Amino acid sequence: MIRTAYAIFLVLCTACLLWLGGNPQQIGGTRLPALFPLLSPTQGFWAQAEKRQKSDKIYLDGVQEEISIYFDDRLVPHIYAQSMDDALYAQGYLHAKYRLFQTDLSHRSTAGRLAEILGANLRAYDIDNIKKGIPHTIALTDKAWSKHEASYDRVSSYCAGYNTYVDRMSRADHPIEMKLIGYEPEHWSPAKVVSIIKSMQKVLALGNDDKRLSRTLQRLGPEKFAEYHPLFNPQTIPIIPDDPSWSSSENNVAPQPVDVGQLSFPLPSDPVTEGIGSNNWVVSGSKSSTGHPILANDPHLRLTLPSVWYELHIHTPEVNAYGVSLPGVPGIVIGLNDHMAWGMTNVGHDLTDWYEMRYSDDRDAVMIDGEQEKLISTDHTLSTLSMPDTTITVKMSRLGPIYENDTSAVCYAWKWIGNEIPQEDEMSVFLDFMAQTSYDGRQKILSRFIAPAQNYVYADKEGNIAMDVQGKFPVRSYGEGRLVQSADSTAGAWSQWIPQSDLARSLNPAQGYLASANQRSTSDAYPYHYVGRFDDYRGRTINGFLQDQDKHSTQDMMSYQQSSYSLYAADFLDAYLPLLQADQLSTRLRESYDLLASWNRSFEADERAPILFDLCSEEMYTAIWDEYSADMTSPEDWRTIDLMTDAKAMCHDILSTKKIETAEDLALIALDSATARYQQIIESEVEDYGDHKDFSIPHLARLDPYSRTGLRTGGHWSSLNSIREGSSVGPSWRMIVEMGPEIKAYGIYPGGQSGNPGSPYYSDMIDDWRTGQYYELDMASDPDLLGNIESTLIIKPR
């Protein structure tokens, strides 16, 4: 009896132990991974400790003909297929194999599904997405896409490849992040492809400052606001040179004043996208050392591991293309084929608006332009780990989803370009780019692209160069969209769009080059109005480089991409240093002055002056704009520099003192404070700017040990090499393409092809990227001519 009881006891204890160790456990607020599966040598994280990839041959359903994939020594796949459907199937398979967790997390981040795997902490984030109507838009866009059958079939081929990998994978192959979090991989679908595009739209086109600017206007008054916050920087060199046809356009819209909404209750703050920027430029044969166009592009994004991009080469009988793709999306986003090269930077137009409006008595309608409009409600189920599902109701108006509080009769509508449903075949833009052979063909494809608006740079073998500001832009009145607006007089906002034929573009300009760096798209001559946040320095810098030299080589382009020279620093110091009486400074401050004066304005890693400069400009900025509180928008840097030298500017006085300060007083105060901070930094064993900057590329899910930290780099937000201090923003893909009879292309991105932290290909390119190296992009039509091939994967139809 005792022995039986003992046996039962033992079995129960063991079962309990196996259950506890075999499942994720919640202890307090912490969710622990399922320890036994995680540490199992055959299926746990140990299985993720990969070696160099070996060749393989597999038989799969859904493949029409044999696909040969050659992996080079960086794990870049060269896909040779007999049809585009098969090529996309292979791309989907590879995206799943190497970036499964990344695609899943990106999808969840827009679809309102993060809390489902990560718990209650992510509920607010998901609810915000749902309230912005993004999951609703994803469903409607998927439906709209499905009407374009041929394109939808190609996207479906990609999804089939992805799903084949998911179905075939063993538990050992599950991404380590999924093992740690404790959830299972899912199938991919065209709707999830939409969600990845929405994710990019959120990154690139969501930023706006309407609420804080409105508050700033209310507090400063119109006069000061106009002085401190002009719409555009007159020094900017626009992306698109003036076009003679603009002045005769019939679509010119007369400037109209805009109402400023009185913010009745606190609205959720919008993300500040400062620092997300990019560079691209192209020179024609007349300006290049080869006699053929050279194109350069380096989109700046928040860098992560796994990397933002997945590099690949696709070859079919009709297509030979190379470039980078977005994991989860078929096709090549930035790259080249045998005829042309293309790249992009983000358009800085503000395409997010807030409208204040009043509810009807029963809160099921709102007043827009004096008329009552019924709201359409949609329900969305929010799943949260370890919690019951809840239903979130989103009320939609013509001006976007509604934000409300429980009691107020006032509500706000949020209008965003990303919530526009495409009528054209938008999904296949990146697929069709790969097959294009002419400028005209490329223009037709481009016209289908809606958002996020991009400055598309172009060069081809025929010697053409071009830049297009492409996207869907509402026709606006002067200044419209900058502030929170009243819905009482929207004058048909967001109902008219700038026609495709009137979008700003340039083909083969007389100057022989085109450059974009998120600066203003056009001069005032352009007949349509727009507002936004634009770069003031990188655009001028690259225009200067391209103007100054008659001929530019590929090597020159590489050096421009990595230039840490800052026009901001140059402009600032030109205005700032004369404010200081150098000969009257104390020895301590004179040393600082001399360090700044002798500095070459380049944010090199081995310099100390950049540390002092950043501190000094920050102190000066703070001293000048002490009348601004945290919930207001401070003036832009270029305006601050202008006002520094304006003796009549009212902003110089420090409000907390009785004395009326001058710009000279502020300059001295700033130098003194900056010097004190600088000395503290140097005394803390910081050697130089590279040491101080301590750049990092974090893991996507913030699993810090899988991040790369302590990366010694130069660069600055204001330099072409826009590696920012205090964030992980930087050049996410540097590409240079030299056109000509034989196209030569170079590229690199900071990361690695594999998303598995245990793979030798996880972060193997970071050090080469950091030190300014490039890899030659091999797009041989004949696989036998490929170099550095390390392994092959042959996929045969089953």
Add this chain to the structure above:
Amino acid sequence: MRSIIDTIVMILLSYQACLLVGWWGLVPICFISGLFQSWSGSAKYWPGMLAGAVLWGAPAIYHILAGSSSFVHQTAEVLQLSSSWLLVLVTALIGTLIAGLSRKIGVVISSLYNSDGAHTAPSRS
């Protein structure tokens, strides 16, 4: 010698079972080996514990020595362990625990049907 052979057989079969069904593949193998322990004449408990330790610990040591030490160290940090070797130790201990308990249950249940009770004293190990 019988115990050594018993251990090796357990390791080989458990490894295959783990590949087949996952981490718990060693549970039925060690349990069954416990059931037949009196028949095989091997030691009662330590062969199971040793099989688990080897089955889970050896691959972990191999990965550290074969060039994945950085990844193992990072994962140890994710799990808030101070060193890679501590992670190896935890892994081996879990293998030891699962395999040891599974075999012990087999031995104990087997003893319920053993009339002379010679191998059933719960206090003996």
